[in-house]
Amino acid sequence: MTVATDTLQAVEAVFAERIEAATALGGSWALFDRDGVVASGGAGIASLDPARPAPGPDTLFRIASCTKSFTAAALLLLRDRGLLDLDATARSFVPEFVPEIPGDLEVDPTVRMLMTMSGGLPTDDPWADREESMTREEFSATLAAGIRCASVPGTGFEYSNLGYAVLGQIIERVSGVAFTDFVTHEFIEPLGLDMRFELSAEEAVPYATGHRRVEGNGWLALPFTGPGVFSAIGGLFASVTSLAAWGSWLAEASTGAERGPLSAASRREMQQLMRVAPKRHTPPALPGAPTPPSPVVYGYGFGLFVEFDDRFGAIVSHSGGYPGFSAHMRWHAASGLGVVAFENATYARVSQGAELALAIVLDAADRVAPVSPSPAPWPATLEASVALSGLVNDWSDVAASAVLATNVGLDVPYDERRATIEAAWAAVGGRTAASRTPVDAECDSPDHLVWFLPGATGRLRVEVRMTPLAEPLAQTFLVKVESPEPSVA
Structure with missing residues (x-):
C-alpha cells in the first residue's frame, strides 16, 4: 500500500494537533497493512530531559493492555x-x-470466560x-484471601485485568515457564x-518516559514498574513499528498465511x-475529516476488541492505558489496513x-477501490440467476424443477408463483426487449444474489x-416490484 501525500498529511495532523493541545508531551504512530509498516511518524518530546531524542x-513506549493479545495468543x-x-x-x-x-451460585469461571x-x-x-x-506468592495470597464477582460468570461482559493476571498464571503452570519468558521465546523472538x-x-535505546499532568504545575515524570504477575495484563514495552508488525501478523491471518x-x-x-460489550463512544472528527465509524456491534474476542460498522465492516482493536502512557492498535479486517499510536501521558x-x-x-483507500469488496457468488448461484431470469420471463414448471429445491414449490405452488409474477410485470408496464437482461446485481454471500429486470x-x-x-x-426465489409494496412471489 502506498499512502497518498494528502492522506499522510491528514494523519500527521491528527497526532500533531493532539500534542499541540497538550494532551501529552509526545507520541509516535505508524500505518500498516498485511505486508508491514507503510508510514510512521512522531511529534513532541519523549522526555522532559532535553538531551533525549524526539x-x-x-x-519504546509501554503498550499496557495491548499486551493482552499476547496473553491470549x-x-x-x-x-x-x-x-x-x-x-x-x-x-x-x-x-x-x-x-x-452473586447469589451463591455454584459457577466456576472457565479459561474461555476470562x-x-x-x-x-x-x-x-x-x-x-x-x-x-x-510476586507470585503475593498474588496467590491475594486470591486465597478472597475475590468477589460482580456478575455470574459467563453471563455478560465486564473488562477485568485480574482475570488476565489469572490467565498469566495458567500459562506459567501449564507450560512450566515464566509468563514473560514464554511470550518472549514463543512470539517476540520468532x-x-x-x-x-x-x-x-x-x-x-530510544524510549519514552511516562508522565502525569500535575494541576497548575506541568508534567511529572513517572518511574517504570518492573515485571511481575500483572505483566500479563499490560507489561510490554514496544515501538510503534514493532506493535504494527504484530498487528500486521494478526491481520494477515485472514488470507490463510501460515x-x-x-x-x-x-x-x-x-x-x-x-x-458483546456496551456500545462505546465514537470520538468527534476533526473539521473536514471523515467521522470515525460508529459501531453497530461491539464486543470482545480473545485479547482483542471487535466492532462492526455499516460502511467498513469488522475492525479489530485494543487500547492500553498505564500510569504515564496511552496506546492503541486497530486494523480493518477486510483490507488489513491499520494504525498504531502511542503517547506518553497517563x-x-x-x-x-x-x-x-x-x-x-x-x-481515502475506499475512494480508489473498495476496501470491503463484496464476496463473489458461486458459479452455481450465477447459473441459477440466469435460469430464474428466464423463468420470470417465460415460466416453465419443468425448467423450474431443474433449478428450484423442493421446498420452493411446497412453500408457494408453481401456479400461484406464475400468476403473481405476471401481476408484477403488469405493475411495471409489462416486459420490454431489455427485460431478459439482469442489471445491478448485489451479492453479500456466495450463496445469495439480488438483481433487477x-x-x-x-x-x-x-x-x-x-x-x-x-x-x-x-x-429462496423471490420476485417483487421495486417499491415498498409487499413481496409478490
Missing part, C-alpha cells in the same frame, strides 16, 4: 499443542482462585494498573519484534466477536486519534439463495 518509529498456542482446554475451570490450574459468585472478559469479575483498571510487580517486559532508564508460531486459524479465532486516550487516523486512511415503467427485484449442498439448488 519520539519516532523506534521509540499464548493460551491458544498451549491449546493448539494439546496442553490446555479453554473450557476447563480456571481454578483447576490456579486452585486458590475461588471467587465469590479470555473473553465474561468471567464475572468487576472492572479494575486503576487498581490493577499499579500492581504489575506483584517474529523479530523489538519488544521487552523490562527496561532500565540507563539502557542505550507464518510464525500461531496458526492462521487460531489468529482468526482471536479476532471473532465472542462477547490515560491520554490516544485511541481517539488512532480511530480518526484509520477512518482517514480507509476513506427492467420493465416498461419500472423494474422487478429478483432474489435467490442457494442450498448448502454440493450441487446447490435455489431454496
Whole structure:
C-alpha cells in the first residue's frame, strides 16, 4: 500500500494537533497493512530531559493492555499443542482462585470466560494498573484471601485485568515457564519484534518516559514498574513499528498465511466477536475529516476488541492505558489496513486519534477501490440467476424443477408463483426487449444474489439463495416490484 501525500498529511495532523493541545508531551504512530509498516511518524518530546531524542518509529513506549493479545495468543498456542482446554475451570490450574459468585451460585469461571472478559469479575483498571510487580506468592495470597464477582460468570461482559493476571498464571503452570519468558521465546523472538517486559532508564535505546499532568504545575515524570504477575495484563514495552508488525501478523491471518508460531486459524479465532460489550463512544472528527465509524456491534474476542460498522465492516482493536502512557492498535479486517499510536501521558486516550487516523486512511483507500469488496457468488448461484431470469420471463414448471429445491414449490405452488409474477410485470408496464437482461446485481454471500429486470415503467427485484449442498439448488426465489409494496412471489 502506498499512502497518498494528502492522506499522510491528514494523519500527521491528527497526532500533531493532539500534542499541540497538550494532551501529552509526545507520541509516535505508524500505518500498516498485511505486508508491514507503510508510514510512521512522531511529534513532541519523549522526555522532559532535553538531551533525549524526539519520539519516532523506534521509540519504546509501554503498550499496557495491548499486551493482552499476547496473553491470549499464548493460551491458544498451549491449546493448539494439546496442553490446555479453554473450557476447563480456571481454578483447576490456579486452585486458590475461588471467587465469590452473586447469589451463591455454584459457577466456576472457565479459561474461555476470562479470555473473553465474561468471567464475572468487576472492572479494575486503576487498581490493577499499579500492581504489575506483584510476586507470585503475593498474588496467590491475594486470591486465597478472597475475590468477589460482580456478575455470574459467563453471563455478560465486564473488562477485568485480574482475570488476565489469572490467565498469566495458567500459562506459567501449564507450560512450566515464566509468563514473560514464554511470550518472549514463543512470539517476540520468532517474529523479530523489538519488544521487552523490562527496561532500565540507563539502557542505550530510544524510549519514552511516562508522565502525569500535575494541576497548575506541568508534567511529572513517572518511574517504570518492573515485571511481575500483572505483566500479563499490560507489561510490554514496544515501538510503534514493532506493535504494527504484530498487528500486521494478526491481520494477515485472514488470507490463510501460515507464518510464525500461531496458526492462521487460531489468529482468526482471536479476532471473532465472542462477547458483546456496551456500545462505546465514537470520538468527534476533526473539521473536514471523515467521522470515525460508529459501531453497530461491539464486543470482545480473545485479547482483542471487535466492532462492526455499516460502511467498513469488522475492525479489530485494543487500547492500553498505564500510569504515564496511552496506546492503541486497530486494523480493518477486510483490507488489513491499520494504525498504531502511542503517547506518553497517563490515560491520554490516544485511541481517539488512532480511530480518526484509520477512518482517514480507509476513506481515502475506499475512494480508489473498495476496501470491503463484496464476496463473489458461486458459479452455481450465477447459473441459477440466469435460469430464474428466464423463468420470470417465460415460466416453465419443468425448467423450474431443474433449478428450484423442493421446498420452493411446497412453500408457494408453481401456479400461484406464475400468476403473481405476471401481476408484477403488469405493475411495471409489462416486459420490454431489455427485460431478459439482469442489471445491478448485489451479492453479500456466495450463496445469495439480488438483481433487477427492467420493465416498461419500472423494474422487478429478483432474489435467490442457494442450498448448502454440493450441487446447490435455489431454496429462496423471490420476485417483487421495486417499491415498498409487499413481496409478490
